[in-house]
Amino acid sequence: MKLMTLEFPLSRDIMTTVRLVTGGVCSLVGFDLESAEDCKVCVTESLLLLLHGGCKTATIEFSKGTALSVLISGEGNGQDGEEMEEEISVALLRALVSDLEMTREGSLTRISFGFGL
Amino acid sequence: MEERELFAQYRATHDLALRNEIVGKYLYIASMLAKKFVGRGVEYDDLYQVASLALLKGVDRFDETLGVKFSTFITPTIAGEIKNYFRDRSRLIHLPRRVAELRHTVKQAADKFLTETGRSPTPKELAAELKISEEEVVAAMEPQGVVSLDRPSEDGAGSAYDLIPDPDDAFERIERKDAVQSAMKCLDEREREIVSFRFGKEFSQAETAKQLGVSQMYVSRMERKILEKLRENLRKSMAD
Numbered sequence: 001m002k003l004m005t006l007e008f009p010l011s012r013d014i015m016t017t018v019r020l021v022t023g024g025v026c027s028l029v030g031f032d033l034e035s036a037e038d039c040k041v042c043v044t045e046s047l048l049l050l051l052h053g054g055c056k057t058a059t060i061e062f063s064k065g066t067a068l069s070v071l072i073s074g075e076g077n078g079q080d081g082e083e084m085e086e087e088i089s090v091a092l093l094r095a096l097v098s099d100l101e102m103t104r105e106g107s108l109t110r111i112s113f114g115f116g117l
Numbered sequence: 118m119e120e121r122e123l124f125a126q127y128r129a130t131h132d133l134a135l136r137n138e139i140v141g142k143y144l145y146i147a148s149m150l151a152k153k154f155v156g157r158g159v160e161y162d163d164l165y166q167v168a169s170l171a172l173l174k175g176v177d178r179f180d181e182t183l184g185v186k187f188s189t190f191i192t193p194t195i196a197g198e199i200k201n202y203f204r205d206r207s208r209l210i211h212l213p214r215r216v217a218e219l220r221h222t223v224k225q226a227a228d229k230f231l232t233e234t235g236r237s238p239t240p241k242e243l244a245a246e247l248k249i250s251e252e253e254v255v256a257a258m259e260p261q262g263v264v265s266l267d268r269p270s271e272d273g274a275g276s277a278y279d280l281i282p283d284p285d286d287a288f289e290r291i292e293r294k295d296a297v298q299s300a301m302k303c304l305d306e307r308e309r310e311i312v313s314f315r316f317g318k319e320f321s322q323a324e325t326a327k328q329l330g331v332s333q334m335y336v337s338r339m340e341r342k343i344l345e346k347l348r349e350n351l352r353k354s355m356a357d
Contacts (some may be wrong), residue, residue, distance in 0.1 A: 013201030023240075023255040032237035033227060033258065035204070037157050044153070084188060087147060 003028065003062040005094070010051055010058045015044055025062045032113065038096050039115050043070060045089040046111040047103075050074035052086050053109050067114035075107045079104060131275035138178050140169075146188060147172045150195045156258070157203055164199055171198035219257040222247060300350040308343050315340060 004025060006015055009038050017042045026036035043060065048056050055074030063069040097113040104110075123142075127135045155161050160254035173193045226246050230238040238246075239287070240254040301309060307329075314325040315336075322340070326333040 005250075020255065023254065023258060025177050027240035027251045030241065031238050032239050033243075034200075034237050036240070039260070041153055085149075087186065087188050088146060088192050091189045092150065092153065092196055095193030095196045 003060075003064050007058045008056050008058060010047065012051070015047065018047065022060075022062075026068070026115075027041050029068050031062055031068070035062060035115055039068070039070070042093055042096055042113055042115075043072065045093050046070075046072040046113075049086060049089050049111060050076065050109055052089075055102070055109060067116050069112065069114045071110065071112045073108065073110045076109065079108060120187055121181045123203060124176075124179060125185070127176070128181070136173075136176055140173055143172060143176075143187065143191065144169065146191060147195060150192065150199065153194075154199050154203075159203065164202070167199055168195045168203045171195040219249075219253065223254055223257045296351060296354065297347075299354060300347045303346055303350045304343060308346075310338065311339050312343060 001080060004021075006018065008018070022040045022043045022098060024037055026039050031039065046065065047058055053074070055077050058074040061071040061097075063071070090100075090102070092109075092117035093113065099114065100108075100111070100113045102111050121134070126132075127139060129305065148165055151161055151164035151168045154164055171194055172191060175194045179187055179190055180192075181187075223243055225243045226243050228237055230236075230242065230246070240251050240258075243254045244251040294328055301312065304312065311325060314320045315322070315326055320328065323333045326336045329336070
């Protein structure tokens with residue numbers, strides 16, 4: 001079941017707002033504080049990856065099934081960002097979730113992960 | 118020197134100078150990750166220290182022959198150590214004061230919940246416990262800037278520590294006592310008796326009624342009337 005879709009221009013200024021919304025969604029599905037904070041970190045890292053990839057806008061879809069599924073996508077020119085920062089973001093995402101999927105097809109980047117309910 | 122070569126040399130020699138060089142080279146990862154976990158109730162400096170120690174341990178454990186980059190290896194190691202640290206200890210003061218107080222209250226309630234049930238509470242459970250909205254719980258969890266308790270306050274009048282309300286502030290206590298005594302003057306003798314039993318000796322309404330030889334309903338009605346009188350009197354004195 002789709003809970004919410006957010007579409008916004010991607011910039012560092014909007015991160016806090018997105019984190020607050022993510023916190024609200026986590027509250028809605030009944031996450032404890034630690035899971036909610038982890039989810040916020042994952043959303044932030046995913047958006048940073050999109051930013052590094054040159055994306056100007058981003059979309060986040062929150063869906064609820066047996067887990068809270070988060071799909072984050074953005075379109076950009078695929079410019080190379082800070083390689084080391086990207087590596088750390090990906091490693092951190094992998095440390096916090098077990099089902100991370102990342103694809104880059106042309107200018108479209110998609111990152112998805114789930115948090116168990 | 119290349120990453121792989123550096124680690125191979127360290128593994129072969131266990132030279133401390135070389136280890137320090139490696140740690141220095143990757144300390145920025147500790148800093149970067151510590152920043153990502155700010156806002157959960159622990160100061161950045163503490164997180165940076167935990168992350169740095171994890172980095173130090175990670176340098177000894179890293180095996181460059183496995184073909185994994187050190188940054189890929191060390192990130193989950195540091196994240197894991199930071200998360201363990203959160204489970205052990207978490208405390209933070211945020212500004213402004215209202216947010217700081219709310220955050221402190223939410224944290225205390227979360228700790229109490231964890232102690233009693235053995236699990237971390239949901240924001241909904243905390244909201245119900247504290248009688249505030251879920252949004253307030255969520256907002257209180259969101260970082261508004263982390264500061265040291267010793268940092269000068271924004272108006273330069275003292276440190277952040279001075280802004281923390283003291284639950285046993287003598288001046289505030291005197292002020293409260295003075296305000297209550299002044300407000301009590303607007304009550305008649307019977308009303309003062311009821312206040313004394315109910316809020317001084319902390320008798321129940323039924324016990325108070327028994328002491329005064331009246332019904333519990335009478336005490337209840339009088340109590341509402343008295344509290345309204347006191348509120349009105351305090352409002353007036355504050356307006357003056």
